[in-house]
Structures are given as structure tokens and as C-alpha cells.
Amino acid sequence: MRRIDRNAQSLGISGLELMESAGSALSMVARGYHAKTILILCGSGNNGGDGMVAARHLAGEAEVFVLWYDSKNLTPLAACQAERMKNCSVHKIRFRCREEVSSHASLFSRADLIIDALLGTGGRGTVREPIRTCIELANQTPAPILSVDLPSPGIMPDKVCAFHRAKTEGAEVYEIGIPILAEIATGPGDLLLMHDRKRDAHKGAGGEVLVIGGGPYQGAPWLSGLAALRAGADIVRIVTPHYLPEPDLIHIPVMGNSISTPDLDTIIPLCERSDVVLSGPGLGTRSHDVITAIASHIKKGVFDADSLKNPLPQAEESLFTPHAGEFERITGIKPEATPRVRAQSIKQAGLPGTVLLKGPVDVVSDGTKVRFNLTGTPAMTTGGTGDVLAGVCAALMVDLPAFEAACIGAYVTGRAGEQITGIYGCGMTARDLLTAIPQVLFGRTSEGE
Ligand SMILES: NC(=O)C1=CN([C@@H]2O[C@H](COP(=O)(O)OP(=O)(O)OC[C@H]3O[C@@H](n4cnc5c(N)ncnc54)[C@H](O)[C@@H]3O)[C@@H](O)[C@H]2O)[C@@H](O)CC1
Ligand SMILES: [K+]
Known part of the structure; x- marks a missing residue:
């Protein structure tokens, strides 16, 4: 996916545009739940960025809480989405550690729908804190969980909304405007396969x-x-x-x-x-x-x-x-x-x-x-x-x-x-x-x- 993503950028479709399409598709799927209160859990990567875009799209349609990881590793695209979300009518709650997540446990029980935008294709190894506590609290609620792109490890989703390609079995796939040439032709994205x-x-x-x-x-x-x-x-x-x-x-x-x-x-x-x-x-x-x-x-x-x-x-x-x-x-x-x-x-x-x-x-x-x-x-x-x-x-x-x-x-x-x-x-x-x-x-x- 990183190869295709990079090739798409060289064909003129920016990462931000792809993320906007992904977040828009996600918000459309979320609407299908007719939830009054939505809790969007956002990690520090682009998966989290997708969640923040969806928050912007859903603002005003439901009560939206965005619990987002304000990490020093926030990707540039996720940071951009956090900035864009600032002026929207959603509740923005940042966390930096496990204790801060736990202090918002009541949000989890209030939600009619939880969106899991914690970890996507960039997740590596055992899940670390404070993401782990988010996953645990989400699993303890009766609310359906909608996972973005792929389920964060350990989470039990009701549905997975994947972009361009299913990364897990049973995922619903949505196109996000990636040109076919980005996939079937070579491009600068292929260079990402080289080892440093x-x-x-x-x-x-x-x-x-x-x-x-x-x-x-x-x-x-x-x-x-x-x-x-x-x-x-x-x-x-x-x-x-x-x-x-x-x-x-x-x-x-x-x-x-x-x-x-x-x-x-x-x-x-x-x-x-x-x-x-x-x-x-x-x-x-x-x-x-x-x-x-x-x-x-x-x-x-x-x-x-x-x-x-x-x-x-x-x-x-x-x-x-x-x-x-x-x-x-x-x-x-x-x-x-x-x-x-x-x-x-x-x-x-x-x-x-x-x-x-x-x-x-x-x-x-x-x-x-x-x-x-x-x-x-x-x-x-x-x-x-x-x-x-x-x-x-x-x-x-x-x-x-x-x-x-x-x-x-x-x-x-x-x-x-x-x-x-x-x-x-x-x-x-x-x-x-x-x-x-x-x-x-x-x-x-x-x-x-
Ligand atoms: N064409 C594409 O590839 C597109 C990708 N998009 C989204 O971008 C996602 C991939 O984004 P990223 O590459 O930024 O990766 P992720 O957002 O999946 O996660 C990366 C972040 O998670 C942290 N992390 C990694 N492993 C961890 C662990 N085990 N425990 C705790 N934290 C961990 C990393 O430090 C990093 O900050 C996709 O799944 C998709 O949702 C979309 O924005 C649309 C376009
Ligand atoms: K996810």
C-alpha cells in the first residue's frame, strides 16, 4: 500500500487527498449506524488521520468525541488533520499516556458507535500503551466497533472499512481515488522496497x-x-x-x-x-x-x-x-x-x-x-x-x-x-x-x- 500510495502521489494525487477520500468513505459507513454519540479513537499515524477527517465530516450530524493521541510521532498528515479539526463542532480530547485514556473511560460507555482509527497498516509488533488501554476499554463496551482500514490488534470490530484493498478477511472495501496506474505501473513508490x-x-x-x-x-x-x-x-x-x-x-x-x-x-x-x-x-x-x-x-x-x-x-x-x-x-x-x-x-x-x-x-x-x-x-x-x-x-x-x-x-x-x-x-x-x-x-x- 505504501508503494501504491507513493506512486499515486507521483501521479498528482496527494496523500492529503487520499486521506480526505478515506475519511469521507468512513463517515459514510458510520452514518449507516444512526448513532447519536460517536467516539472516534485516533492513533498518531495516518490511520488516526482518517478518523479525524471522518470526525470533521460527521460534525453536526451526531455528538462526536475524538480521543486522539497527541504523540511526538504524529505523522505530518495526522498533524494536519488535528489542526483542521480544531474549528469543527466535535469534542476534541487529546491523550498522551495510559492514565489520561483511563480518565475518559465514561466516554467509552456513552458511545453508540466506536470508530477504531488507532492502528492501520503501519502497526508493528506488540501494541504499546497508551493505545493498548484504548483497545481494552473499547472491547469492554457493548457499542459496535467500526475499524478503519484494518482492526487495531486485539480489538473486536463489528465491521472493517478498508481502503482500496482488503487487508483482512471480511473487510468492506472502498475506493479512494487511487489511479490504476499507481498499482500496475512502476513508480517512485517501488523505491520504498529498497533497504537502507x-x-x-x-x-x-x-x-x-x-x-x-x-x-x-x-x-x-x-x-x-x-x-x-x-x-x-x-x-x-x-x-x-x-x-x-x-x-x-x-x-x-x-x-x-x-x-x-x-x-x-x-x-x-x-x-x-x-x-x-x-x-x-x-x-x-x-x-x-x-x-x-x-x-x-x-x-x-x-x-x-x-x-x-x-x-x-x-x-x-x-x-x-x-x-x-x-x-x-x-x-x-x-x-x-x-x-x-x-x-x-x-x-x-x-x-x-x-x-x-x-x-x-x-x-x-x-x-x-x-x-x-x-x-x-x-x-x-x-x-x-x-x-x-x-x-x-x-x-x-x-x-x-x-x-x-x-x-x-x-x-x-x-x-x-x-x-x-x-x-x-x-x-x-x-x-x-x-x-x-x-x-x-x-x-x-x-x-x-
Ligand atoms: N493509500 C494509502 O496507503 C492510504 C492510507 N491511509 C491510512 O493510513 C494508514 C497507514 O498509516 P501509517 O503508515 O501512518 O500507520 P498507522 O496509522 O497504522 O500507525 C503508525 C503509527 O502507529 C505507531 N505504532 C506502530 N506500531 C505500534 C504498536 N505496536 N503500538 C503502538 N503504536 C504503534 C507508530 O509509531 C506510528 O506513529 C492506513 O492503514 C490507512 O488507514 C489513508 O489515509 C488513505 C491512503
Ligand atoms: K484501525
């Missing part, structure tokens, strides 16, 4: 990525490697026949002009020690037997470009990043133009992993979940952008499952491309993309902030 690097993180905490490629196309694996570094990998090794002077990357030479089976003794131990292995960029057509031989030694594998051939290599967890032609080569299915049909083709193909099918709209699917990526520009048809994308996905897969890594990788690379196109237009190179990647991925420049 701990302050005391040791060298290598960003993961070790191995890139296997090069041969006929010398630059491709180096571009992927640099992209992996820009997307947060700590150590990136490049197994490739041709050395390029890139001091940030570790070159692992091979015996001939292309990667071949005598190199397996060098490559297999590296595959086993790496968090993620990306194979294929610039590899050419002569090294597929090496890729199939190493696949079973790979924990997490990104298979790109020339490694996308049958027999299809398969790691413990695999991400395949084909364009339309490569997808047809490995599945025999020619992807239709529309993203929706493309998603169906991925499901039909039943590949053993997640697929990122590149195109004007990228489609990411593991056969069950589907997400569309709309970022990017026509200028990104320039050579090497696919190598960058694969490198970004590989670095993200250190910490994330393949599906999430592919969604974020596609989104971020496309956004970076949009920024660079704004500067260089069709004269952009794949290399130009590299500097924009960390800005989008780790900076605070994404839209809607």
Missing part, C-alpha cells in the same frame, strides 16, 4: 556482482559493471577477454578471444562466491556452453543478451532480460505489441524465473505478478542501454527478489534516460546514463517529494 544501508555497513555490504561477457562486443560487460556499481554494488568483477582501463572494476582475464570451456575452472569459483552473476552482455554466439555449465553454480542470475538461448540457463533464482527478438528465440512466441498481450505471452511461456521483456513499455512478470514500466525515451535505443539496465538489475538483486529488482531497475534506468535525454537528446550515450542512475535511485530528486 546501515551506517556501520562493512565493505562488501552492497554485494559482489560478477559480470560475464564480452568477446565480439568489448565494451558491453564494462558498461554493465559500471552500472552495477552505480546501482549500489560494492565489488564488481568482469570476466571478459578484453581489458579496458576502468579502475573501479576488477578484470578477470580469460584464455582466448572469447569465453570458452577451459575458462570454467576460473569462472565457477567466482560464480559461487558472488551474490549475483550477470551473464551475456557482448558475449557473442560462441560461449553458450559455458553459460549452461555455470548456471547451476549461480545463486542469483541475470541472463541477458547472448546468454538468452536454448537450452536456457537457470540459476537458483533467475531474471531473464530479453527484448522481443530474444524472447521469441527462447520461447518461440512472438510478442505482440500491446503490453497486456505481452504479459500474457510471458505467462504462457512459463520460463523458470522472472522476465523483464524490454520494449517501449517494459513488462516485468514472474508469471503471476505483472508490472509495466513506462519510463524511458526513444533516445534510449542507442547501443549499450540494455547493458546498463542489466547491470542495474544485477546490483539490485543483491538485496531484492528478482521481480522487485527488475521493476526498480527498469524504472530507474528509464528515468535516468529521461534526465539525460533532456541534456543530450538523441546524442546521449549509454555511458551518459551511468551518472544519472544513482541520482534517481538514491537521491531525493524523484517526483512528488
